[in-house]
Amino acid sequence: MRITAAVVEELHGPFVVREVELDEPGPGDVLVKVAATGFCHTDGIARDGDLPFPLPGVLGHEGAGTVVAVGDGVTGVREGQDVVLGWPSCGACRNCRAGEPRYCLRMGELVGGGHRLDGASALRGTDGSPLASHFFGQSSFGTYAMTTASSLVPVPAGLPVELLGPLACGLATGAGAVLNTLRPEPGSSIVVYGAGTVGLAAVMAARSSAATTVIAVDRHAGRLRLAEGLGATHTVDATETDPVAAVTEICGGPADASLDCTGNLAVIRQAIDSVGMLGTALLIGGAPAGAEFTADHLTTLWGKTIRGTLGGSGHGQQLIAALMDLHLQGRFPFDQLVQYFPLDRIEDAVEASYSGAVVKPILTMPH
Ligand SMILES: [Zn+2]
Numbered sequence: 001m002r003i004t005a006a007v008v009e010e011l012h013g014p015f016v017v018r019e020v021e022l023d024e025p026g027p028g029d030v031l032v033k034v035a036a037t038g039f040c041h042t043d044g045i046a047r048d049g050d051l052p053f054p055l056p057g058v059l060g061h062e063g064a065g066t067v068v069a070v071g072d073g074v075t076g077v078r079e080g081q082d083v084v085l086g087w088p089s090c091g092a093c094r095n096c097r098a099g100e101p102r103y104c105l106r107m108g109e110l111v112g113g114g115h116r117l118d119g120a121s122a123l124r125g126t127d128g129s130p131l132a133s134h135f136f137g138q139s140s141f142g143t144y145a146m147t148t149a150s151s152l153v154p155v156p157a158g159l160p161v162e163l164l165g166p167l168a169c170g171l172a173t174g175a176g177a178v179l180n181t182l183r184p185e186p187g188s189s190i191v192v193y194g195a196g197t198v199g200l201a202a203v204m205a206a207r208s209s210a211a212t213t214v215i216a217v218d219r220h221a222g223r224l225r226l227a228e229g230l231g232a233t234h235t236v237d238a239t240e241t242d243p244v245a246a247v248t249e250i251c252g253g254p255a256d257a258s259l260d261c262t263g264n265l266a267v268i269r270q271a272i273d274s275v276g277m278l279g280t281a282l283l284i285g286g287a288p289a290g291a292e293f294t295a296d297h298l299t300t301l302w303g304k305t306i307r308g309t310l311g312g313s314g315h316g317q318q319l320i321a322a323l324m325d326l327h328l329q330g331r332f333p334f335d336q337l338v339q340y341f342p343l344d345r346i347e348d349a350v351e352a353s354y355s356g357a358v359v360k361p362i363l364t365m366p367h
C-alpha cells in the first residue's frame, strides 16, 4: 500500500517527506494507522550514525494510533483498537523469559536491523528501491506502521491517542528509571541532571514515589520552572553554580541517588560525584558511540553503584499502562511538555527539539 513517510536518504541527511510502499500485513504483523509520533533524540542519533540503522530508511519510534489490520496468527489486539507502539522484544531469549524484555538479547537487531526480526523490510520506494523499516520495531515517521502485537499497549478510554506515543520511549525511560530501577526508599533524595523529556518524566515519577527531596539541574531557566511545576522540590541552574556543591548543600551531604539524563560526559561525572556512600548514580542519557566516562576510584569503593538503565527497564506494557493511568489521574501531566507539528514540518520539530524550544515535539500524520 502507498503511504506517506519521512525518509532519511543518507547519513546526516534531512528528513524527506515522500510517498513509499508498505507491505500488506503478513503472518505475525500488525498494521497501525499512525495518529502521531514523538520526535526523540534517538531518531537524531540514528540519522547521524551513532545508533546503527541502514539508510535510506524510515525512523520514528514513539508512535501511537489505531490497529487497522492484523496478519495470520496475531492474537491480543484487534482492528479498531487504539494503541501505543512500545519497544519490541523477541520474547524467547534468556532476558525476555526472565521478565526483562528491555534487555532482550536481540535488541540490536530489533531496534536497528532495518527489517522484521526474522524477515524482510516492510518498506520500499515507489520505484521498488530498498528502504529500511522496523526502526525500534515500528518506523513510525509515516502514516502507517508495521509492527508486532507483543509491543502494543492498548489505550484506555478518555485519552487522546495522538498525545501518547512518547510514553513508549522518552517518558517511560525517565519514569521507569525511578519506579523500576531506583525504587526510592521513604525520605530519600534524588537529583535529576537534565530537565528534558527523560529528566522531567523522572521528576514526575519521583513525585509519585517515596522520595522527599527531588532536585532538578539544567542550564535552561524555563525548563527548571517546568520541573518545579511538575514536582521538583529544588532546582539548580548549572550555568550559575557548581551543581555538585549545590546538591550537597540542599541534601546536607551527598544525595542518595542521581540520574544523568544528558549523556554529556562532564555531567555524567557530576551525577556520579553527587551521590555518596551506598548511593546510586543511574546513567540514562545517550552519549555518542564509543564515549567513555570516568569516576573517582576511592569514593566508588564506598559502596557506590553506577548503573545503566535502558527504556525504563521492566515490562514496558505494564509501565506504559501505569503512566496512562497516572496521566488520567493528573499525576503525570506530560501534556505540558509537548508541541504538535504536522509531519511535513518534521525539520522544524527537530530544530525545536535540539534548540530546547520544545521539550517533546510530536508529529501528527496527514490522514
Ligand atoms: Zn529477547
Ligand SMILES: [Zn+2]
Residues within 6 Å of the ligand: 040, 041, 042, 043, 061, 062, 169, 170
Ligand atoms: Zn526514544
